[in-house]
Amino acid sequence: MTRYMGTETEYGIATPDAPGLSPIITSTHAVVAYAAMHTGARSRWDYAEESPLKDSRGFDLRRYRTVPVVDSDAVGVANVVTTNGARFYVDHAHPEYSSPEVSNAYDAMVYDAAGDLILNQAAAEIRGLYEHNLSVLKHHDPCPPLKIYKNNVDGKGASYGAHENYQYSRQTDFDLLTQALIPFFVTRNIIIGAGRVGIGAEGEQPGFQISQRADYFFQEVSLETTLNRGIVNTRDEPHADADHFRRLHTIVGDANMSQTANFLKFGMTKLVIDAIEAGGDFSDLRLRNPVAEIKNVSHDLTLSHRLELVDGRELTALEILALYRERVSALDDVDQRVVELWGQVLELLATDPLSTSHLLDWTAKWSLISGYLKRGVDISDAKIRLIDLQYTDIDPARSLYHALVGKGRMSTLASADEIAAAAITPPADSRAWFRGRVSARFGEDVIAASWQALLLKTTQGSVRLAINDVDGFTKAQVGELVERVENTDELVAGLAKLGLCSD
Template identity: 75%
Template structure:
């Protein structure tokens, strides 16, 4: 089994023609319009397996003891399972794309980038409905034109997340994992930072920094994701077989446009977790004050800041990342590619950070802004803030990132064709194949779904499938069955014959009695 991983991106959203319109409403428009115009699926999210307040340190701050029932198009919590096996939904005041589970960093890059295409399609779907004078939401006017940004700050003190998820063994000592990862997370921003104008949470000081998120972390370890954020998040919600696995829910990274930044963010982290689980010792890299250092690293564009280690040494972020790289071991071709690119980027950054402006987000953005500064524009000029924002625009016609790609000034890794396919087709080697393929083939019969479950309607009632094993229900396992089934009755019968039987099979006469708790 590979180390399954995935990303969650909360996108920035605005309505320039009506800036006062609630982003909760506009995000709901985006999700529901996409569902209506593309999938036809109106499935609920199955919250029964969700436990976002369960802490790896051994406690659970559960807010409720009964499973909530939430309609798929409800304002503020609209939800759809896309044909590629992802989840597209409203999270707080943002449209969020949670990518399907994949087994390697390259696929994780491709499916992360596919989220931008799904967002662009949602924007177009809203515009099409509005042009017809239609609103997809009852009791609401048609939605004005939407702008979507893959960034992490609103310029007013709020930050929204770009989370990573990595499956790891429950046998792994969490304290060892945490202490090994903290210096890595503090240092890796010099590679994966998205760049930001403004210093401090509200941008109270003029200036440019490497990371969009660094100023928003106040603790080494925390369960919180919106306040009092920790460099390591302690959520114990495996979305898998909880006897064997945990999920490292990583909130300390930026949302990236750059393929190189995304690929290395996921690939380097995977390799470091591999090394930790193989018993590699990183205890000599512990920092005196990680919370302070993550800000110092982000604020130092020269990359010369010396981080203070507990053993008395002082090393810069590049030095620390080199030590991590020396201790990891490739187990496949993707790992080898990550290690090679990791070394190349470190060498370029050490020579001149701006020599990576064709590879990394923060240096690409800084090169654009520095060009104006060199011509006498003040760092606090609003037009530079516009550059900061336009870089992350997902609309290729407006995005400065996409303009750099078109001009050959930004390298990509995955092809446009690969990304377009990933926006439609689920990964073949994980349970996401089952989730995405069934949602696409039988959209009207999917009552509810989650990472670990799928509830299907059939002629006699409903069937609830557990999809706890991440490497099961793949294309190899069930692809032919799904393609050849004309109805969910045929699908369920074929899956049952292959020992993929549902854990609840509810017939029509007792459907209301048994199935009600599972209709989320």
């Protein structure tokens, strides 16, 4: 099966000119400002298919018995379906970009990077409005200029997510999947880690570690995403046909600036899930104490730490990832590219971790910090923490990551033009194409939207269009119709003629 995937990125947000301003309010300003740039792009979110407390282990801690209807004008619930088929909204105290569904790891990386561009556009709009003393929120003062960071910690003990999602078969045994993935999730941080100054949840110990998120996991498996986090999350919310699919809601990764790290994050994980569903056996790699080891791996910059396995062996993270790589099979050109790059990065890390500083976030950041340490700056100095933060600034004019790219010291895989196109154009081979193009063409008539449905206003009343199949409503299937019709009445009639379902 095609392994559809996507991301959910909660960005850090700050207003240096007004540090006491609520991030809930500033996040709302950002989303509404972006909506104002795209006529009719704002809509309610349709919660009819949401089930965040349903657990893959067979129980449901149902939060509510009826579908909530939330006032889309309320502060903290602003929501936009972007023209590329993504969702841009306020999640607690963060602006969150949830990318459109894509069919491969390369597109996942590109559409994730497109989120940075969308957030930058929102920040630029806020800056312009502030200069003219204008506000997009009624009864609220203009929002001061925003600083937006693609990181996972606030330095005060809180961590926010960069989640990945992978569709897989409901026939796959969840316990088998879990046990096969845990050693992989514990060790893949040596490739996908974003690097972090500080050890411990509050950074209470001086030092540098590989992963931003590692210190915030306390169980092997859990339904929780904010407290008592599990290395494998058990949420059973497929956002698709629940009889056939599940969605692996992965919360154990870092937010990446590096395109190489992001590409490998999606590509390696996809290949491991493929291997599990094909009957691959990873039972010999089970760890004796995964929760302790995820921290041990993150805290060891030499990559020499030996993890204890259930069978008594001791292997490094490099050795474990090499074994995973040996047991996966490339099914297409993207997979093959992943396998080759995976091997190259492992070889470089084994030789000298800093030899990957042009490829990976944590080594790029550590290389910058090491330069200061060699000049006598202490690891606990505020300058070091500033490097940590500035690396993740998504503004190309201020970001240390983008400065490295500009100087040729950080490799990229996708061009600026590719990312710019992905910020406005939905992927052609998933239902995101329909969601994005309908939102772009008929945004004022989109009453509510979700991953699985669009609620449209027509002259005959509201019509709910179900789009359960992730591989349906593609450009090839409905593209000619969507581009040809003049209004939602014609769209609904045309879909009916094609035999496509509507509620």
